[in-house]
Amino acid sequence: xxxxPVIVLVEPQLPENIGMVARAMANFGLSELRLVNPREEFPxxxxxxxxxxxxxxxxxxxxxxxxxxxxxxxxxVFATTARERDGFKPVRSAVEAADAMxxxxxxxxxxxxxxxxxxxxxxxxxxxxADEIVTFPVNPAFASLNIAQAVLLMxxxxxxxxxxxxxxxxxxxxxxxxxxxxxxxxxxxxLEEALDVRGYFRPxxxxxxxxxxxxxxxxxxxxxxxxxxxxxxxxxxxxHFSPKLPRGAGAPDHRKRTKENSN
Amino acid sequence: xxxxPVIVLVEPQLPENIGMVARAMANFGLSELRLVNPREEFPxxxxxxxxxxxxxxxxxxxxxxxxxxxxxxxxxVFATTARERDGFKPVRSAVEAADAMxxxxxxxxxxxxxxxxxxxxxxxxxxxxADEIVTFPVNPAFASLNIAQAVLLMxxxxxxxxxxxxxxxxxxxxxxxxxxxxxxxxxxxxLEEALDVRGYFRPxxxxxxxxxxxxxxxxxxxxxxxxxxxxxxxxxxxxHFSPKLPRGAGAPDHRKRTKENSN
Numbered sequence: 174x175x176x177x178p179v180i181v182l183v184e185p186q187l188p189e190n191i192g193m194v195a196r197a198m199a200n201f202g203l204s205e206l207r208l209v210n211p212r213e214e215f216p217x218x219x220x221x222x223x224x225x226x227x228x229x230x231x232x233x234x235x236x237x238x239x240x241x242x243x244x245x246x247x248x249x250v251f252a253t254t255a256r257e258r259d260g261f262k263p264v265r266s267a268v269e270a271a272d273a274m275x276x277x278x279x280x281x282x283x284x285x286x287x288x289x290x291x292x293x294x295x296x297x298x299x300x301x302x303a304d305e306i307v308t309f310p311v312n313p314a315f316a317s318l319n320i321a322q323a324v325l326l327m328x329x330x331x332x333x334x335x336x337x338x339x340x341x342x343x344x345x346x347x348x349x350x351x352x353x354x355x356x357x358x359x360x361x362x363x364l365e366e367a368l369d370v371r372g373y374f375r376p377x378x379x380x381x382x383x384x385x386x387x388x389x390x391x392x393x394x395x396x397x398x399x400x401x402x403x404x405x406x407x408x409x410x411x412x413h414f415s416p417k418l419p420r421g422a423g424a425p426d427h428r429k430r431t432k433e434n435s436n
Numbered sequence: 437x438x439x440x441p442v443i444v445l446v447e448p449q450l451p452e453n454i455g456m457v458a459r460a461m462a463n464f465g466l467s468e469l470r471l472v473n474p475r476e477e478f479p480x481x482x483x484x485x486x487x488x489x490x491x492x493x494x495x496x497x498x499x500x501x502x503x504x505x506x507x508x509x510x511x512x513v514f515a516t517t518a519r520e521r522d523g524f525k526p527v528r529s530a531v532e533a534a535d536a537m538x539x540x541x542x543x544x545x546x547x548x549x550x551x552x553x554x555x556x557x558x559x560x561x562x563x564x565x566a567d568e569i570v571t572f573p574v575n576p577a578f579a580s581l582n583i584a585q586a587v588l589l590m591x592x593x594x595x596x597x598x599x600x601x602x603x604x605x606x607x608x609x610x611x612x613x614x615x616x617x618x619x620x621x622x623x624x625x626x627l628e629e630a631l632d633v634r635g636y637f638r639p640x641x642x643x644x645x646x647x648x649x650x651x652x653x654x655x656x657x658x659x660x661x662x663x664x665x666x667x668x669x670x671x672x673x674x675x676h677f678s679p680k681l682p683r684g685a686g687a688p689d690h691r692k693r694t695k696e697n698s699n
Contacts, residue, residue, distance in 0.1 A: 197585070199578035226578055261663055268596075310595050315462035315489055322460070322588055329589055332573050333531075400524055 177331055178251075178274050179205045179285040180324055181243055183299055186212045186291050192223025192231065193321035194288075199227035201328035202335075206234040207243045207285075240287070240299050248282040249274070252295055252303035253323050255316050262306045270307040271330035286327055288320050351395040360401050360408070361388055367412040440594055441514075441537050442468045442548040443587055444506055446562055449475045449554050455486025455494065456584035457551075462490035464591035465598075469497040470506045470548075503550070503562050511545040512537070515558055515566035516586050518579050525569045533570040534593035549590055551583050614658040623664050623671070624651055630675040 180198055185191050185208060195206060208215060215236050224231045237243035244250055251270050252262070265273070274284045287303055289295035300306065309326055311318060318326070351357075365374075365384060374380035396404065443461055448454050448471060458469060471478060478499050487494045500506040507513055514533050515525070528536070537547040550566055552558035563569065572589055574581060581589075614620075628637075628647060637643035659667065 196578075196580055200572075200574045200581055202575050226580060261660075261666075309463075309592070310599060311463045312465050312595075315459075317459055317489060318463055322585075325585055325588065326592055329572070332575075336573060397524075403524075 176278055177203045177205070178278070178327075179207055179244075179247065179283065180328075181207045181209065181240070181285050181287045182211070182320065183209045183240055183287060183295055184212065184290045185320065188213050188215075188217040188219035189223045190291060190320050191215075191217070191220040191234075192225075192227075194324045195220070195224040195227040195230035195234075197321050197325035198230055198328050200325070201332035203328050203331060204230055204233065206230050208234055208236045209240045209243045210238060211236065240302055244285055244287075244302065246283060247285045249277055249284045249305075250287060250303040251284070251305055251307045252287040252300045253289070253307050253327070254294060254300065255308065255311070255318065258297065258300060258306070262300065262303065264306045264308060267307055267309055267326055267330040268334075270305070271327070271334040274331065275334040286324075288323055291320060350397055352398040352401050356398055356401050357392065357396065360391065360396075360405055363405055363412075364391075364408050367408055439541055440466045440468070441541070441590075442470055442507075442510065442546065443591075444470045444472065444503070444548050444550045445474070445583065446472045446503055446550060446558055447475065447553045448583065451476050451478075451480040451482035452486045453554060453583050454478075454480070454483040454497075455488075455490075457587045458483070458487040458490040458493035458497075460584050460588035461493055461591050463588070464595035466591050466594060467493055467496065469493050471497055471499045472503045472506045473501060474499065503565055507548055507550075507565065509546060510548045512540055512547045512568075513550060513566040514547070514568050514570045515550045515563045516552070516570050516590070517557060517563065518571065518574070518581065521560065521563060521569070525563065525566065527569045527571060530570055530572055530589055530593040531597075533568070534590070534597040537594065538597040551586055554583060613660055615661040615664050619661055619664050620655065620659070623654065623659075623668055626668055626675075627654075627671050630671055 180194065180203060182191065182194060185194075188211075191206075191208065191211070198204065198206065211217075213219075215234070216231060220231050221228045235243075251265070251274070270286075274286075277284050286307065287295060287299065289299070307327070309318060309323070365387070368374065374383050443457065443466060445454065445457060448457075451474075454469075454471070454474070461467065461469065474480075476482075478497070479494060484491045484494050498506075514528070514537070533549075537549075540547050549570065550558060550562065552562070570590070572581060572586070628650070631637065637646050
């Protein structure tokens, strides 16, 4: 058991959906699945096939006759619903529910999330067995999340709740930090010299402001060390070489800049 | 056009997936879909059927021969990838990307999110046309998000980015706020009196601590006004009525408590 909320499907009708649920769970680190009175016999070949690499979740899933039995060892239960219900259950967003579950699981409590039937979700009696309701901010005009999608969203928020910062990703390109200023100034120097010898900063009176503007542009881009290396290679190429000319043309090849070649 | 990022599918193979993408978008308020070189002719009956109520998105989708053309009017492009790539693209979580898109869209910029082929996603050239990479915090051992699921997660984060507080839900049960203290004290009073006349707070010396403990329990539960109304009805029932007795038994029926009946 890897920890994390138990996913409970109440009277799921289609085995393929159960397989999709298992796949959604596996993406985001959940593994414990319980089924209450599934319509088709279980374990089920179609569920296993649809689950693909997540078939271990299907094979480990427990089947119960009633919801009450399925959650008997659980401390805190969330019920997912799409439409508003009368009653006394607090309503949470998926983010709030995930954060609450993370705290409870970390302190040793068992949590579970209930998902209802494909066609009409959970009934009021089933919701009354839960502690709180979870809902997603769907557009009411087009609300059509299926069970596997609802499980996906909850599993995703569960994974995020366990990251140090919500915005952590599986990988982060560390080379994207802005370079040290010394590196940036090296680019300025090289580029400004290459431009200067080409008469770019003319008339003389405008040179200061033109340099300032150029440096602003290169600074705001926040180039990283590797990016500046690349840009300096570009500048070198432009600076030290001439475009390839048709055979026989007379322009000198400035492969190496010499005192004679520069202005 | 409702605003929000354009969803771009690059060389989608299965029309059913396009339909599922449209449904995912509609759930969370997105409506502009673009297809680059779809494998099957488009518009497509299977896509429309799978899209269900979101078929307006299919019918409004634009088809392009190349990715470059598909994003020519876009200011900022995110590319979704599952695995790490070499290169200079910043990597964002879905939350960061959604927040960034919300700011840009609010200021009039057009944004887009690229999703690749079912089997192998986007190629490096396509990613190089984007500004930044988005990725989801999947468990690398079981990473298996399909296109429609990736669109669902991005659309969900887009919707959340536009809510005033990230934890807003479509509906919130306002009756769940704790009641005013006066209401709570009314419950204390009624309950304590009903218990007192039944000899609950005995021996006399323990009454103070027993009352304190009872009030702590009822306070920590943070009952709301309707909940307290309900509980007071429960107390009334217990206080004013006797259990139904077999016919002929002699116990008085305390339907109305009178001075004669009370201790």
